[in-house]
Amino acid sequence: MRTLKTSEAAAVLNVSPNTLRAWERRFGYPKPQRTAGKHRLYTHGEVAALRDALQEGLSISSAISRARESLSADTSILVGALQSFELDRADGAMEAALALRSVERSVEEVLLPSVNEIGERHGFDSAPWAFAARWAADWLQRAQRLAPPPMRPAAVLIGDATHDDLDTDALALRALQLFCVRSGARVLVLPVSGVSGLVDVLRAFEPQVVVVAGAEAPDDQVARWAYRVRSAAGPLQITLFRRGRMDRARPADRELAFGPGEAHRQILEMFDGGARPASVSAPHDEPALVPRRRRANA
Amino acid sequence: MSPRPQLVALPGYADRQADVQFCGHCGRAAAVDIAQPASRVCGRCELGLLIGAPPQLAPAPSDPFLLVDSTLSVCGVSALAEDLLGLKETEAVNRHVNELLVPADAEASGPGDLVNLLMHAARGEGEVHEVVVRPTSEFGIRYWARIGPCGPPRAALVVLGDGRIR
Numbered sequence: 001m002r003t004l005k006t007s008e009a010a011a012v013l014n015v016s017p018n019t020l021r022a023w024e025r026r027f028g029y030p031k032p033q034r035t036a037g038k039h040r041l042y043t044h045g046e047v048a049a050l051r052d053a054l055q056e057g058l059s060i061s062s063a064i065s066r067a068r069e070s071l072s073a074d075t076s077i078l079v080g081a082l083q084s085f086e087l088d089r090a091d092g093a094m095e096a097a098l099a100l101r102s103v104e105r106s107v108e109e110v111l112l113p114s115v116n117e118i119g120e121r122h123g124f125d126s127a128p129w130a131f132a133a134r135w136a137a138d139w140l141q142r143a144q145r146l147a148p149p150p151m152r153p154a155a156v157l158i159g160d161a162t163h164d165d166l167d168t169d170a171l172a173l174r175a176l177q178l179f180c181v182r183s184g185a186r187v188l189v190l191p192v193s194g195v196s197g198l199v200d201v202l203r204a205f206e207p208q209v210v211v212v213a214g215a216e217a218p219d220d221q222v223a224r225w226a227y228r229v230r231s232a233a234g235p236l237q238i239t240l241f242r243r244g245r246m247d248r249a250r251p252a253d254r255e256l257a258f259g260p261g262e263a264h265r266q267i268l269e270m271f272d273g274g275a276r277p278a279s280v281s282a283p284h285d286e287p288a289l290v291p292r293r294r295r296a297n298a
Numbered sequence: 299m300s301p302r303p304q305l306v307a308l309p310g311y312a313d314r315q316a317d318v319q320f321c322g323h324c325g326r327a328a329a330v331d332i333a334q335p336a337s338r339v340c341g342r343c344e345l346g347l348l349i350g351a352p353p354q355l356a357p358a359p360s361d362p363f364l365l366v367d368s369t370l371s372v373c374g375v376s377a378l379a380e381d382l383l384g385l386k387e388t389e390a391v392n393r394h395v396n397e398l399l400v401p402a403d404a405e406a407s408g409p410g411d412l413v414n415l416l417m418h419a420a421r422g423e424g425e426v427h428e429v430v431v432r433p434t435s436e437f438g439i440r441y442w443a444r445i446g447p448c449g450p451p452r453a454a455l456v457v458l459g460d461g462r463i464r
Contacts, residue, residue: 014337019344026345027388054338058365058453059322059347059374061391 002044003033009042013051029064033102045100046071071100071109078114082132083121090135103143103182107175108261111136115171124168133166140174144181151184154271157207157233159192159225161243162214169242172260173213176241179264185271192217192225202232209270211256213241239267317350317448322374323387326359346374351448351455355426363457365448366395368420370413373453382441382458383433399456402432402440412445419447419454431458 009030010017021040023029030047032040049067057063074097081089093114097106118132158177162170173189180187188205190198192212210229212222226238241256241263256263319328323346340346349365357363362379366372372395375387383390383398390398401412415427426446432439441458448455 013339015339015344019339022344054347056451057347057373058349058367058449058451059387059391060339060345061375061387062373063347065391 004042004044004047006032006040006042009047012044012047013054023060023064027060027064029068033105043101043105049100074100074110075114075117078110079117082114082118082135083128085128085131087135091139094139104179104261104264107140107143107178108259111139112171112175112260116168119168124166130166133171136171137165137174140171140178144178147178147181148184150181150186152271154185154209155205155207156180156185156187156267157202157205157210157229158187158189158241159210159212159222159229160189160214161192161212161217161222163216167214167216169214169216172242175260176211176213176263176267179260180267183264183268185267192222195225195228198225198228199232202229207233207236209239209267210236211239211241211267212243215243239270315353318353318356319348319350320356321346322349322365323347323377324359325357325361325363325376325378343377346376349374349448349453349455350450352426352446355444355446355448355455355457357455357457357459361457361459363455364390364395364398366416366420366454366456368417368452370395370416370420372398379458395456397434399431399441399443400434402430415445416454416456419445420452422447422449422452431456 004012006017006020009032010020013020020030020042024031030042030050032042035041046067049070050063053063053066053070054060057066074093077096078090078093081087081093094106094111097110101109115129115132115136119126119129122128158173160170160173162173164170177187177189186205188201188207190201207229210226210233212226222243229238230236237254239254239256242258243255254266256266320326321328321340321343323340324343326340326342328340328348338347340348351357357376360378361376362382363376364372364379365374372390372393375383375385375390380386380390385398395416396413399412412429412431415429419427426444429443429445430440431443432441444455444457444459446455447453
């Protein structure tokens with residue numbers, strides 16, 4: 001994917017960098033990514049689509065609307081491919097999406113909405129949903145294999161509290177995992193149902209951020225898992241991702257954004273802001289995620 | 299001996315005045331000293347594209363106006379029209395013009411008049427006309443609107459003015 005700096009994107013559109021920033025504020029388009037130094041980085045596809053639309057547009061709004069439509073064609077193609085159970089075409093649609101966007105945005109703007117649309121059309125217990133969800137999980141796994149090796153001294157532990165691979169939150173969890181891996185972090189996903197031997201794993205992995213993702217596992221199970229994690233890795237803050245009905249004992253427990261992209265950004269902020277380092281075998285404090293009634297009995 | 303061929307100017311073209319360029323957002327005339335003369339983007343507000351219209355139709359900076367294409371979809375709403383109609387341009391774009399404005403003239407033959415005028419204007423045809431419109435679903439409010447062709451690209455310009463064709 002080709003990217004442009006602000007000055008380059010402004011030159012393509014024949015406007016000033018200030019104009020480009022003004023459009024971002026008013027219209028939310030073009031939507032740049034940020035480099036590690038917080039500089040804007042525009043995707044060439046978005047800028048080119050806007051340039052073409054501006055030539056035939058009557059207003060910036062209508063041109064942006066047209067540019068967005070041309071970009072959303074990828075979603076339609078992917079939905080069509082998944083509807084007709086054509087895996088090669090689905091892969092092709094994602095390749096086309098990647099030509100215009102980053103992996104993160106392709107996943108958030110094309111893959112996840114398309115698969116979700118299949119679920120909404122046919123039901124989340126239907127065979128087309130299962131087909132689409134399995135393909136999407138496979139695609140995310142393949143993308144992860146192409147990710148660069150870990151570069152940051154950062155480790156994220158994700159407690160998988162989803163039901164199974166066909167859980168609607170499972171794909172978002174896989175997407176979050178992919179984004180973290182691509183940003184150079186080590187990521188370990190463990191089911192919250194398994195606590196046996198967890199201490200040994202965590203002593204080797206030494207996570208700095210712990211995320212509980214998914215809403216299916218019961219609170220008791222998650223609390224037991226979180227207790228074990230804290231026993232092994234120290235008093236880490238547990239963050240929640242797509243866990244709406246958690247009985248949170250501590251208001252400080254942080255809830256991540258619903259979208260995996262935004263959640264990933266929040267996780268990176270936690271690293272940049274100095275997440276508490278793991279201290280293996282540190283004395284563990286009060287288990288934070290034990291339901292209130294159990295704590296009262298203790 | 300055959301008469302010498304001559305070029306004859308078609309009526310209405312020879313005496314046609316040059317279009318006035320104005321910004322589709324702030325409504326102000328195009329600045330001649332804008333930083334990027336090749337760009338269609340307004341050098342003053344940076345939020346609109348420059349559009350051309352006949353002098354008798356082009357809006358004054360204090361006139362709210364809308365741009366409508368040949369499918370009668372709203373393509374642009376000036377900043378003043380946003381305030382007047384109570385909606386943002388981003389919400390109005392791609393909506394049918396009748397969702398925003400309908401004829402309010404009791405003597406008009408019907409809503410088709412407004413539609414016909416807009417369609418003719420959006421095709422680049424017709425003179426500047428004046429109609430009375432009101433916001434859809436609102437009564438007791440009327441605007442005198444000038445409707446005529448503008449562009450490029452071709453579209454109809456609806457200037458909500460004071461009722462006097464200049």
